[in-house]
Amino acid sequence: MWHAMFDLDLTLAEKVIRAVSIYLFLVVALRLAGKRELSQLNTLDFVVLLAVANAVQNGLIGADNSVTGAVVGATVLFLVDAALAFVVFRSRRAQKVVEGTPTLLIRDGQVVEEALRREELSQDDLLAALQSAGAQTVEDVRTAWLEPSGKVVVVPNLHRQNAHHYDDLKARLDHLTELVEGLAPSGRS
Structure with a gap:
C-alpha cells in the first residue's frame, strides 16, 4: 500500500514535458484573455479558474496519483515560472510578448473608445477606476492607461x-x- 505512494506511473521526462506544456498553455491563454480579467476576478471568472485547474490536472500529471508525481509536476511549474520571470526581467522584448503593453484609455481628457472596446471595458468600469484614483469625471483626467497587470493608472488634469x-x-x-x-x-x- 505505502510503497505505491512514491512510485511514478510515468517517466520523469514525460512529467517534465507535461508540466512545461501546461504551463506555457496557461501563460498564452491568460495573455490572450486580456488585461481586464487579471484585475477583475468576478464569480464567473473564479468558476472558470477552478474548472481550468481541474481540466488541466490530468494533462499535468497524467494517470499518476503518486506523491512523487505531484512533487515533480509542482517543482517543474515553479522552475519554469522562475526561468520565464528571469527572461522577462532581462529582456524588454520578452516582457512585451509575455506580459503585453499598456493600453491608452484617456488622452487629454477624452476617452479612447476603440481602446475600451478592444479591452472590453465599459464606461462604468472606467469611471469606477478613475474614481478610485481620486478623479470624479473623465474631464478630471489628463491621461489614463490600462497596465498589463490590469491596473488603471491615472494622471490628473x-x-x-x-x-x-x-x-x-x-x-x-x-x-x-x-x-x-x-x-x-x-x-x-
Whole structure:
C-alpha cells in the first residue's frame, strides 16, 4: 500500500514535458484573455479558474496519483515560472510578448473608445477606476492607461484640479467671511 505512494506511473521526462506544456498553455491563454480579467476576478471568472485547474490536472500529471508525481509536476511549474520571470526581467522584448503593453484609455481628457472596446471595458468600469484614483469625471483626467497587470493608472488634469481647489477655497473663504461678519456687533461695521 505505502510503497505505491512514491512510485511514478510515468517517466520523469514525460512529467517534465507535461508540466512545461501546461504551463506555457496557461501563460498564452491568460495573455490572450486580456488585461481586464487579471484585475477583475468576478464569480464567473473564479468558476472558470477552478474548472481550468481541474481540466488541466490530468494533462499535468497524467494517470499518476503518486506523491512523487505531484512533487515533480509542482517543482517543474515553479522552475519554469522562475526561468520565464528571469527572461522577462532581462529582456524588454520578452516582457512585451509575455506580459503585453499598456493600453491608452484617456488622452487629454477624452476617452479612447476603440481602446475600451478592444479591452472590453465599459464606461462604468472606467469611471469606477478613475474614481478610485481620486478623479470624479473623465474631464478630471489628463491621461489614463490600462497596465498589463490590469491596473488603471491615472494622471490628473492639474489645471482642472487647481480650478476645483480654487473654487472650493473661495467658497470656504466666503463662508468664513459671513461667519465673521455675523459676529461683529450690530452697531459697528
